[in-house]
Amino acid sequence: MAYNINNPTYHCLYLLIGLVLFNVYTGYSQREPQYTQYMYNIGSFNPAYVGTVETPELIGLYRAQWLDIPGSPRTMRFGANIPFSNDKHGLGFNVVNDELGPVTQTYVDLAYSYQFQVSDNTKLSFGMDVGGGFLNVDFSKGTFENPGEPVLDRTPVKKFYPTVGAGLFLYGQDVWYLGVSIPNFLTDGIYDDDVASIVEDKMHFNFIGGYVFNLSETLKFKPAFLVNYLKGSPVNANVSTNFLINERFTLGASYRVGNAVSGLAGFQIGSGTFIGYSYDYDTNPLGNFNSGSHEVILKFYLGKGSGPSINTGNTGSGGKRTKPSKGQPKQIDTPRFF
Numbered sequence: 001m002a003y004n005i006n007n008p009t010y011h012c013l014y015l016l017i018g019l020v021l022f023n024v025y026t027g028y029s030q031r032e033p034q035y036t037q038y039m040y041n042i043g044s045f046n047p048a049y050v051g052t053v054e055t056p057e058l059i060g061l062y063r064a065q066w067l068d069i070p071g072s073p074r075t076m077r078f079g080a081n082i083p084f085s086n087d088k089h090g091l092g093f094n095v096v097n098d099e100l101g102p103v104t105q106t107y108v109d110l111a112y113s114y115q116f117q118v119s120d121n122t123k124l125s126f127g128m129d130v131g132g133g134f135l136n137v138d139f140s141k142g143t144f145e146n147p148g149e150p151v152l153d154r155t156p157v158k159k160f161y162p163t164v165g166a167g168l169f170l171y172g173q174d175v176w177y178l179g180v181s182i183p184n185f186l187t188d189g190i191y192d193d194d195v196a197s198i199v200e201d202k203m204h205f206n207f208i209g210g211y212v213f214n215l216s217e218t219l220k221f222k223p224a225f226l227v228n229y230l231k232g233s234p235v236n237a238n239v240s241t242n243f244l245i246n247e248r249f250t251l252g253a254s255y256r257v258g259n260a261v262s263g264l265a266g267f268q269i270g271s272g273t274f275i276g277y278s279y280d281y282d283t284n285p286l287g288n289f290n291s292g293s294h295e296v297i298l299k300f301y302l303g304k305g306s307g308p309s310i311n312t313g314n315t316g317s318g319g320k321r322t323k324p325s326k327g328q329p330k331q332i333d334t335p336r337f338f
Contacts, residue, residue, distance in 0.1 A: 003179075006312055011298070011337075017128075017274030017333065018312065020063055020092070027148070027250075030048045031328065032092045033063070033073060033075040033096065033098045034063070034065065034073070034075075034172040034236075034262070035061070035063065035075075035252055036063075036238075036256075036262050036278040036280055036293070036295050037061070037198040037264065037276050037278050037295055037297050038119065038208065038224075038226045038238065038240075039210060039222070039224045039226075039240065039242070040059075040266075040274070040276055040297050040299060041061060041077070041297060042169075042179065042208060043057075043059070043081045043094070043111070044059075044061075044077055044079055044094055044168075045077055045181055045183060045206050046127065046167040046169055046179045046180075046181040046206065046208065047092060047111035047112070047113060047116075047127030047128055047129040047165060047166065047167050048113050048125040048126055048166075048167040048168050048179065048181070049076070049081065049092075049111075049113070049125070049127065049169050049179065050081040050082065050083075050089070050090040050091060050092030050111045050112075050113045050127060051083045051084065051089055051090015051091070051092075051113035051114070051115055051127070052080075052083070052090065052115060052123070052125050052169060053083050053090075053124060054083065054155050054303070055081065055082045055083070055301050055302055055303035056081065056082045056083065056301075056302040057080065057081040057082075057299055057300065057301055057302070058079070058080050058299070058300040058302065059077070059078070059079040059080070059081075059297065059298070059299050059300075060076075060077070060078055060299075061075070061076065061077040061078075061079075061295070061296070061297045061298075062075070062076050062077075062292065062295070062296050063075040063076075063282075063294070063296075064288040064293065064294050064295075065135055065293040066282070066286065066292075066293060067290055067291045067292060067293065067294070068289070068290045068291050069286075069289060069290050070136065070174070071101035071141070072100070072101075072290070073098065073099065073100045073315075074098075074099045074100075074212070075096065075097070075098045075099075076096070076097045077094065077095070077145055078094070078095045078211075079092065079093060079094045079095075079099075080092060080094075086166075088114060088115055088116070089112070089113070089114055090111075090112070090113040090114075090115075090125075090127075091110070091111065091112055091113075092110070092111035092113070092127075092129070093109075093110055093111070093198075094108070094109050094129075094131075094250075095107070095108050095109070099258075101141065101276075102137055102138050102139055102141040103135070103136070103137050104135075104137075104138075105133055105134065105135050105136070106133065106134045107131065107132075107133045107134075107163070108131045108132060108133075108134075109129040109130060109131025109132075109163060109165070109260070110129060110130055110131060111127055111128065111129035112127060113125050113126065113127035113128075113130075113169075114126055114127075115169075116265045117227070120171070120173075121172050121173035122170065122171070122172045122173070123170070123171055124168065124169070124170050125168070125169040125170075126166075126167075126168055127166065127167050127168075127169070128164070128165065128166045128167075129163070129164070129166075129183075130154040130162075130164055131162075131163050131166045132160055132161060132162045132163055133160070133163055134159075134162050135158070135159040135160070135161065135284070136156070136157070137156060137157035137158075138156045139156065145290060146276060152332075154209050155213065158159075162186055163183070163184040163186060164184065164185050165181065165183045165184050165185065165187055166181065166182055166185070167179060167180060167181030167182070168180050168181070168206035175211065175212035176210065176211040176212070177208075177209060177210055177211075178208070178209045179206075179207070179208045179209070180205065180207050180208075181204055181205070181206045181208075182204065182206075183204050183206070184203075184204070185203070187202060187203055196305075202230055202231045202232060202233075203227065203230075203231065204229070204230045204320045205223045205228070205229040205230075206226065206227070206228055206229075206245070207225075207226070207227040207229070208224070208225065208226045208227075208257065209224065209225055210222055210223065210224035210225070211223060213226075213314070217319070218245065218246050219244070220243070220244040220246075220247060221241070221242070221243055222239050222241070222244070222264070223240065223241045223242075224238070224239075224240050224241075225237070225238060225239045225240070225246075226238040234258075236256070236259075237256070238254060238255070238256050239254065239255050239262070240252060240253065240254035240255075241253055241254075241255075242264060246324060247267045248267065249265075249266070249267055250264070250265060250266035250267070250268075250276065251263040251264070251265055251266075252265075254278070256280075258283070258284065259282065259283060259284055260281060260282050260283055260284075260287075260293070261280070261281055262278050262279060262280045262281070263278065263279050263284060264276065264277070264278045265277050266279075268302045270303070272300060272302070273298070273299070273300055273301070274297075274299040274301075274305070275296070275297070275298050275299075276296070276298075276299075277294075277295070277296050277297075278294075278295045279292055279294055280293035280294075280295075280296075
């Protein structure tokens with residue numbers, strides 16, 4: 001990456017970029033990068049979700065944020081959600097690699113969840129995850145016209161810090177869900193003079209929810225939200241609307257309050273594979289300097305040939321089958337909507 005600091009325009013541009021990158025990074029330090037397709041990626045930031053799915057899932061995600069800006073975020077995630085046959089226990093696994101300028105973080109964690117019946121139509125899942133993060137900061141990344149930049153004299157930072165997180169996920173037969181999670185309780189794991197300005201020692205909260213409305217036999221509608229809260233930082237609120245058409249195609253839009261608007265699309269390939277794509281357009285001043293953000297997610301459902309299910313009157317939002325009540329139709333397997 002090359003930086004031309006002779007042009008005054010670039011002085012202003014890179015100052016703006018630096019401030020935005022710093023604010024975003026500190027706001028998401030200690031755990032999760034930013035996702036637009038969070039409704040298909042819940043297991044990444046809430047361990048209570050991993051056992052609520054009907055069949056084992058494998059998830060791959062790639063996000064390229066703020067194209068055209070040198071050093072802008074790049075995120076890759078591989079995850080797995082594995083429910084046990086007793087419908088109570090579940091295991092999950094995550095590997096997330098997040099790059100932002102000179103900073104690279106790789107998170108690895110193992111999650112466990114246990115769920116129990118709250119009422120005839122509602123279940124509550126509790127989950128915990130244990131893992132760690134590898135932090136690598138190389139202050140010499142990039143090329144500078146002034147070789148005497150003070151930042152170049154700093155020693156690269158390589159740190160490992162443990163993570164312990166937890167979450168709750170409440171969901172009902174009518175295809176609704178609410179969740180809350182704390183990615184890491186160990187907020188003082190790596191903080192010393194070298195990285196104090198890079199990672200903030202504050203606890204991070206995630207709140208998520210959604211509901212599926214059956215508008216017709218061929219059309220379903222799901223509004224959803226994700227709120228990230230970090231003490232001392234602005235609240236990051238995301239709201240989205242998605243439509244499932246003919247149980248195959250997904251179209252929707254999302255709004256990240258004060259930051260971006262997004263378009264979302266997805267396609268169910270057979271019963272065992274889902275691919276989703278989103279494009280973000282920044283509504284803040286940074287939008288003048290980049291051509292948007294792209295995100296692709298790929299999900300594989302490992303089962304007996306029947307894909308994950310959405311409620312037709314007889315399943316919970318976690319996709320678990322329940323015995324049909326008298327007069328209700330039998331269960332029909334269709335693509336799961338979250």
